[in-house]
Amino acid sequence: MRIVVIGATGTIGSEIADALDANHEVVRAHRHGDVKVDLDEPDSIRDMYEQLGELDAVVCAAGIAKFGKLGDLRDADFGLSMRSKLMGQVNLVRYGRERLRDGGSFTLTSGVLAQHPMPGTSAVAMVNGGVESFARAAALELERGLRINVVSPGWVKETMESMGMDSSSGTAARDVAQLYVQAIEGEQTGEVLHP
Numbered sequence: 260m261r262i263v264v265i266g267a268t269g270t271i272g273s274e275i276a277d278a279l280d281a282n283h284e285v286v287r288a289h290r291h292g293d294v295k296v297d298l299d300e301p302d303s304i305r306d307m308y309e310q311l312g313e314l315d316a317v318v319c320a321a322g323i324a325k326f327g328k329l330g331d332l333r334d335a336d337f338g339l340s341m342r343s344k345l346m347g348q349v350n351l352v353r354y355g356r357e358r359l360r361d362g363g364s365f366t367l368t369s370g371v372l373a374q375h376p377m378p379g380t381s382a383v384a385m386v387n388g389g390v391e392s393f394a395r396a397a398a399l400e401l402e403r404g405l406r407i408n409v410v411s412p413g414w415v416k417e418t419m420e421s422m423g424m425d426s427s428s429g430t431a432a433r434d435v436a437q438l439y440v441q442a443i444e445g446e447q448t449g450e451v452l453h454p
């Protein structure tokens with residue numbers, strides 16, 4: 260399959276791209292690479308699809324949502340969270356659905372805070388929940404055998420280590436990446452996959 264991985268230099272995205280490399284043609288995209296895309300900018304998503312031509316799968320492991328207490332989050336913080344992680348991924352599907360080959364797939368990223376929020380995560384939890392609800396609904400309408408699924412990572416071990424946290428409860432990025440591979444190579448649609 261010919262697969263674009265958005266966020267391919269990230270903690271999770273780099274493991275996804277490496278895992279897919281053995282059996283597929285992988286295109287690595289992010290804001291600063293040879294194949295550039297900025298999820299926050301709808302035109303940049305359109306330009307990426309124009310540049311890439313035919314694809315079998317689109318994987319997204321990128322998108323920003325702002326942490327902060329409800330009283331501290333500003334309009335701009337909610338705006339960025341919706342524009343980047345929510346609408347960025349929604350637009351990947353909206354603009355990509357006519358470009359994928361028959362039977363192709365989208366695999367998006369949400370996060371455990373959709374189901375298990377903590378104080379200081381209202382914007383992140385909102386966006387994660389939105390991505391999951393969007394995917395379940397979009398799966399009902401996609402044509403030509405196209406599929407859409409979401410991976411909902413918990414805390415990733417490498418991320419916890421980089422933040423100086425105890426990482427013993429985290430999941431290695433390599434293990435999270437396997438869920439994306441399953442979503443791409445499997446037959447499910449409208450599902451949220453948890454590590």
Ligand SMILES: NC(=O)c1ccc[n+]([C@@H]2O[C@H](COP(=O)([O-])OP(=O)(O)OC[C@H]3O[C@@H](n4cnc5c(N)ncnc54)[C@H](OP(=O)(O)O)[C@@H]3O)[C@@H](O)[C@H]2O)c1
Nearest residue numbers: 266267268269270271289290291297298320321370415418
């Ligand atoms: N790590 C965790 O513990 C964890 C847990 C739950 C959910 N998640 C979710 O998983 C996703 C990936 O997380 P991560 O920790 O792997 O992120 P990361 O290490 O910060 O990597 C982000 C990747 O996305 C690219 N990127 C950033 N902003 C972008 C944009 N606006 N448009 C296109 N590409 C962009 C980055 O490259 P450039 O900077 O060059 O663009 C990089 O390749 C995020 O949505 C995050 O919320 C992560």
